[in-house]
Amino acid sequence: MSLTDKDKAAVKALWTKISKGADAIGADALARMLVVYPQTKTYFSHWPDLKAGSAPVTKHGKKIMAGVAQAVAKIDDLSSGLLDLSELHAFQLRVDPANFKTLGHCLQVVIATMYPNEFTPEANVALDKFLSNLALALSERYR
């Protein structure tokens, strides 16, 4: 399910509208993932605080969204554009790739709560495809 030109345009248009709130989106999505899918907490046993609004969650949410921004910028070639991030996740972090879909869902829920008028069904399908392709690119170096 590769991205058409229409998908890419829709993703970039949505990103323009939401990028100013990216840090807040990332922090909220991460906080929700830790609550709604508690098995994901296993990756953050080194954090003193996993609650929404805590320093580690806020900081890491920002980092995640920087990665999403990188993906938007490299939307024409996600595999090579995200190679460094893929190697990080594959060899150092070793996050089970199933979690990419989980976080992707939480990102969409947060965008829906914060930007209900912009997150139309058409924007939804483009973003869902984009996040799936992002996840695939992120898994590139796993095996």
Added chain:
Amino acid sequence: MVEWTDAERKAITTLWSQIDVGEIGPQALTRLLVVYPWTQRHFGSFGNLSTYAAIVGNAKVANHGKTVMGGLESAVKNLDNIKKTYAKLSVMHSEKLHVDPDNFRTLAECISVVVAAKFGPSVFTPGFQEAWQKFLAVVVSALGRQYH
């Protein structure tokens, strides 16, 4: 047996009391058909679903969305017995409708997105989202239970 905390029960009933199935149902089904277009395979009798505008304007889609969303009422009223409550519906979806149960999961995701958009971050908190998604997961499981 599914264990519900008091907080989870409260979240589910609070959200449900403010959900208009005629509003949320059509939006959720529309979103399913647009975001996951292969689901259209089950709605050959619904007429034109070829464009986004066609889906949004389709009265059968709206009507069916309302029906499906209304189907959650019995789960909300029988939180401690969802599996049994949906046994007949499960058989129907398997034997008569031939719906891949994975579609239930997908529709549940669409419902959550629409509910999130309606309630916003101050009502649809992480805690409420957890309870709501757990509720839908139990419904999804019950609907797939009688497949063989």
